[in-house]
Amino acid sequence: GAGVSQSPSNKVTEKGKDVELRCDPISGHTALYWYRQSLGQGLEFLIYFQGNSAPDKSGLPSDRFSAERTGGSVSTLTIQRTQQEDSAVYLCASSPLSTASWAGELFFGEGSRLTVL
Amino acid sequence: AQKITQTQPGMFVQEKEAVTLDCTYDTSDPSYGLFWYKQPSSGEMIFLIYQGSYDQQNATEGRYSLNFQKARKSANLVISASQLGDSAMYFCAMRGHGSSNTGKLIFGQGTTLQVKP
Numbered sequence: 022g023a024g025v026s027q028s029p030s031n032k033v034t035e036k037g038k039d040v041e042l043r044c045d046p047i048s049g050h051t052a053l054y055w056y057r058q059s060l061g062q063g064l065e066f067l068i069y070f071q072g073n074s075a076p077d078k079s080g081l082p083s084d085r086f087s088a089e090r091t092g093g094s095v096s097t098l099t100i101q102r103t104q105q106e107d108s109a110v111y112l113c114a115s116s117p118l119s120t121a122s123w124a125g126e127l128f129f130g131e132g133s134r135l136t137v138l
Numbered sequence: 139a140q141k142i143t144q145t146q147p148g149m150f151v152q153e154k155e156a157v158t159l160d161c162t163y164d165t166s167d168p169s170y171g172l173f174w175y176k177q178p179s180s181g182e183m184i185f186l187i188y189q190g191s192y193d194q195q196n197a198t199e200g201r202y203s204l205n206f207q208k209a210r211k212s213a214n215l216v217i218s219a220s221q222l223g224d225s226a227m228y229f230c231a232m233r234g235h236g237s238s239n240t241g242k243l244i245f246g247q248g249t250t251l252q253v254k255p
Contacts, residue, residue: 054243063144063229063247069240077240110181124171124190127243129183 023047025130027113033136034103042098042133046115053090054127055098056112064112070096103137110134140165142232142246149251151220158205159215159228159249167234172213173243174204178226186228189213220253227251 026045034040046053055067066080070090081087085103090096100107111134114127141164151157163172174186189197189204197204205214217224230246 052241056245064231064245066242066244069242071241074240077242079242112183114183124188126173126185126188127175127183128185132181 025113025115025128027111027130027133029133030131031134031136033138035138036105037102039099039101040103040135042100042111042113042135044096044098044113044115044130046094046096046113047117047128048094050115050117050128051093052116052125053096054114054116055088055096056114057109058112058132059109067098067111100135103135105137108135108137140167140232140234140244142230142244144230144246144249146249147247149249150254151217151251152254153222154219156216156218157220157251159217159230159251161213161215161230161246163211163213163230163232165211165232165234169235171233171235172204172206173231173233174202174213174215175229175231175245176224176226177229177248183229187215217251222253222255225251225253 028043051072053070056064058064068088069077085101088098110132112132114129116125116127143162170191172189176184187197187199187202189206196206201218203216227248227250229248231243233243
């Protein structure tokens, strides 16, 4: 497809289990972002990948959270030993951002809704 | 450190009237970009408008305009001739361009706008 694809769209898991959320960005987009949005709240920055640069992990809330981006394309956000407070919508976005074009808007996926019981 | 502040959790406007959504920011970066996104109840994130810190004129996109006051560090969104379909959550966001900034985009907490018929 032409847009950012995220899977699964919904995930229900039990406390303590690990989950993986996948993001397939728009082809050719060099920048990829993960955000977390709790119900009715703003977007909390988690991690940002830009080309071959080291990712900006400054938003990851704990060491239970990690993300990788393979081959500069698909990204996986992993949450280990999930807690109830991890319940949220996890949004992925990509951008054709380059150092020459800082105005690049973000194109968002539809999100993965995570519910931890 | 960068910060975006949206002080209006909720706003009401009468259909066909104009409304201003407030956004203030804080950054030490010499240049930066400011964005506004709309999130309807469906959850998708829709890019509305972009303003660069060195742009001479305020950005406009159709019924959307950005009232950029650099000295006050404010970037308010003005929606003219409100329509029922404008009812949504609105987010202000910023990306800094300084040498210490990775280029991540951070968001404010959002303002919920309801348009009354």
